[in-house]
Amino acid sequence: MDIPTDIVARVAGPGPCLRCETPVDAAWRICAPCSTAIVAERSRAAQEADERSNAEWSTMGLEKARRSIPAGLRLSRLEADVQPEALRSIRHRGANAPSWAMLGGPFSALGGIAIFSKWMMPWSLYVTAPELARELFEHPIGEGPPKLSRWAKRAPVLMLDELGAEQVRNGAVTEVLRSRLASDRPTIVATTRRFGDLEETYGDIARRVYERAGGVVMCRKRNQETPS
Numbered sequence: 001m002d003i004p005t006d007i008v009a010r011v012a013g014p015g016p017c018l019r020c021e022t023p024v025d026a027a028w029r030i031c032a033p034c035s036t037a038i039v040a041e042r043s044r045a046a047q048e049a050d051e052r053s054n055a056e057w058s059t060m061g062l063e064k065a066r067r068s069i070p071a072g073l074r075l076s077r078l079e080a081d082v083q084p085e086a087l088r089s090i091r092h093r094g095a096n097a098p099s100w101a102m103l104g105g106p107f108s109a110l111g112g113i114a115i116f117s118k119w120m121m122p123w124s125l126y127v128t129a130p131e132l133a134r135e136l137f138e139h140p141i142g143e144g145p146p147k148l149s150r151w152a153k154r155a156p157v158l159m160l161d162e163l164g165a166e167q168v169r170n171g172a173v174t175e176v177l178r179s180r181l182a183s184d185r186p187t188i189v190a191t192t193r194r195f196g197d198l199e200e201t202y203g204d205i206a207r208r209v210y211e212r213a214g215g216v217v218m219c220r221k222r223n224q225e226t227p228s
């Protein structure tokens with residue numbers, strides 16, 4: 001784009017427009033149509049730069065979200081592995097927009113990631129409950145809230161895997177869930193524990209997540225028999 005760096009080239013007397021060479025009978029040597037065009041081009045250029053930076057932000061944020069998923073899980077053909085009815089039921093509830101989901105059973109991680117991959121947006125996060133607890137455990141006192149927890153609270157979509165598998169219980173996981181419930185940020189919780197165990201560990205928070213998600217969807221392997 002050929003935009004003069006300075007619109008107001010003030011020259012004494014009439015002369016050609018500096019841009020289109022139409023004679024201008026004015027001290028300002030840019031004709032009126034050119035002046036309007038220049039303003040429009042500049043604002044368009046500014047808008048394009050803005051969009052470019054948004055696009056970069058979004059690519060970078062998506063890449064970061066994708067990288068938060070463990071490589072082994074990222075690469076497996078998730079949906080093919082998990083009972084399709086389970087996934088459909090979640091998507092139906094979320095009406096294809098990110099919402100809350102609670103997945104249970106030994107294949108809850110696979111199911112959760114299949115959903116997470118669909119709902120993922122820039123700066124979404126996959127994290128495990130043990131990671132959150134360990135981070136707080138190792139975090140020096142007086143340094144503000146730990147980084148992963150902060151991100152987990154704010155992520156536009158969070159997948160919290162391995163709920164109930166923490167070695168240390170220190171409130172890190174409860175606090176993330178409490179904060180996300182309060183702001184109603186879409187959250188996918190995956191667990192291999194029974195709901196009763198979760199309630200014992202997390203109290204009312206487990207109950208509230210359960211209610212918000214509309215129950216636990218059990219993920220089984222495709223073609224796996226339903227245990228009676």
Ligand SMILES: [Zn+2]
Pocket residue numbers: 017018019020021022030031032033034035
């Ligand atoms: Zn002109």
